[in-house]
Amino acid sequence: MVRLITHNLLACHVKGCTSNNFPLQFKDVQIELREAEFNPDFLRNFMPRIEWKALVDAARQLGDTSLPEEQPEMVDDEFLQKLHHVLLEVHVEEGAMVCPNCNHSYPISNGIPNMLLAEHEIG
Amino acid sequence: MSRPELQAPPEIYYGDVEAKKYTNNSRVQQIQADMTYRALELLNLPPGDPALLLDIGCGSGLSGEILDEQGYTWVGVDVAPSMLEVALEREVEGDLFLQDIGQGFGFRPGSFDGAISISVIQWLLNAETSHPTSSPPHRLMRFFTTLHAALRNPSRAVLQFYPTSDDQVQLITSIAQKAGFGGGVVVDYPNSKKARKVYLCLFVGGGGGAQQVPKGLEDEAEEGEARAQFEKRRERLKKRQISGKRKNVKGKDWILRKKELYRQRGKDNVPNDSKYTGRKRKAVF
Ligand SMILES: C[S@@+](CC[C@H](N)C(=O)[O-])C[C@H]1O[C@@H](n2cnc3c(N)ncnc32)[C@H](O)[C@@H]1O
Numbered sequence: 001m002v003r004l005i006t007h008n009l010l011a012c013h014v015k016g017c018t019s020n021n022f023p024l025q026f027k028d029v030q031i032e033l034r035e036a037e038f039n040p041d042f043l044r045n046f047m048p049r050i051e052w053k054a055l056v057d058a059a060r061q062l063g064d065t066s067l068p069e070e071q072p073e074m075v076d077d078e079f080l081q082k083l084h085h086v087l088l089e090v091h092v093e094e095g096a097m098v099c100p101n102c103n104h105s106y107p108i109s110n111g112i113p114n115m116l117l118a119e120h121e122i123g
Numbered sequence: 124m125s126r127p128e129l130q131a132p133p134e135i136y137y138g139d140v141e142a143k144k145y146t147n148n149s150r151v152q153q154i155q156a157d158m159t160y161r162a163l164e165l166l167n168l169p170p171g172d173p174a175l176l177l178d179i180g181c182g183s184g185l186s187g188e189i190l191d192e193q194g195y196t197w198v199g200v201d202v203a204p205s206m207l208e209v210a211l212e213r214e215v216e217g218d219l220f221l222q223d224i225g226q227g228f229g230f231r232p233g234s235f236d237g238a239i240s241i242s243v244i245q246w247l248l249n250a251e252t253s254h255p256t257s258s259p260p261h262r263l264m265r266f267f268t269t270l271h272a273a274l275r276n277p278s279r280a281v282l283q284f285y286p287t288s289d290d291q292v293q294l295i296t297s298i299a300q301k302a303g304f305g306g307g308v309v310v311d312y313p314n315s316k317k318a319r320k321v322y323l324c325l326f327v328g329g330g331g332g333a334q335q336v337p338k339g340l341e342d343e344a345e346e347g348e349a350r351a352q353f354e355k356r357r358e359r360l361k362k363r364q365i366s367g368k369r370k371n372v373k374g375k376d377w378i379l380r381k382k383e384l385y386r387q388r389g390k391d392n393v394p395n396d397s398k399y400t401g402r403k404r405k406a407v408f
Pocket residue numbers: 133134137155179180181182183184185186200201202203206222223224225240241242243246247
């Protein structure tokens with residue numbers, strides 16, 4: 001059940017991997033769509049935290065092209081609906097997330113990413 | 124009976140059998156729910172705030188279900204696959220991660236509006252191997268440092284745990300302070316053997332709201348009375364809940380329509396319709 005909202009918050013945490021370690025790249029993913037309740041206040045509250053480019057790229061990789069290249073300044077309901085769908089309704093069920101810097105692969109199984117590190121990778 | 128954290132590593136202790144036993148025990152459900160309500164109260168989020176929370180050691184979702192009920196969006200991490208599996212079965216709403224909190228988090232700075240942890244961090248006090256990165260102080264330091272970074276400023280983290288001694292409380296609070304947290308310890312019902320509960324109430328920045336560490340609940344004695352108090356607060360919290368906030372899943376048709384839309388846009392990795400598509404989520408209470 002990793003959704004793009006959490007993917008957008010997640011960087012690689014392998015020891016010494018501190019730059020260019022975000023966003024993790026999806027690999028061989030299977031997605032599932034599940035409707036969630038629309039909560040515009042939540043989205044407004046969360047918006048300043050979004051790394052926009054990472055979100056747009058990840059959404060495109062998963063087949064959703066509804067978001068504009070630039071984060072709009074005017075936030076209307078139509079935009080919030082799209083944002084809602086991308087952030088909260090697309091679930092990555094299988095596949096992996098790969099660090100663009102150190103190539104560590106975090107496998108996703110049953111919707112749950114495995115973030116466990118080997119002993120030598122712990123900071 | 125010795126404490127679970129002294130018996131085996133968490134992912135072993137909470138295997139398939141124990142994960143189910145734990146989750147289905149109605150007394151456990153009640154206690155975890157009560158402590159989650161109390162943690163939310165200590166978190167002191169603005170009323171009606173649509174926050175994003177982190178549930179540290181979310182297990183099978185007994186704490187997370189309360190977060191769902193209260194309308195929060197949350198992310199849960201736990202090191203025991205069997206517990207997470209039960210959480211999946213129970214169809215909690217949070218995004219789940221298999222993660223050892225002693226290895227630290229990788230969340231970007233300022234990701235969460237707050238964090239809770241219910242009955243978890245006593246597990247960090249036990250070394251699992253002789254490797255230096257697995258010594259309890261090292262693991263606690265990684266945990267608190269990366270947690271501090273993952274939280275917004277100002278915000279709070281409320282961690283209920285079961286210390287065996289005051290030294291343990293000292294060790295944990297001193298490391299949390301070194302990691303940058305303010306705040307301190309809240310002890311509820313300090314005189315009751317059964318109802319006594321210890322909460323680490325940690326502040327990032329000012330912690331939001333008053334900067335003093337909240338007072339523990341005082342209640343002379345019995346669990347019966349403690350219970351009544353909990354019930355009252357629970358009612359209050361529930362009232363705050365905006366009705367109709369519960370997710371309203373529209374089901375299979377909607378999903379199939381969306382998938383069709385994706386396919387029309389020419390996406391080839393749209394999953395096939397499975398028997399799970401649009402399966403109903405249980406109502407959680
Ligand atoms: C008593 S259960 C509590 C679960 C849940 N918070 C609740 O209230 O029901 C303790 C949980 O802590 C988890 N845990 C223990 N050590 C952990 C660690 N190092 N990293 C992540 N989770 C851990 C266990 O796997 C278990 O699910």
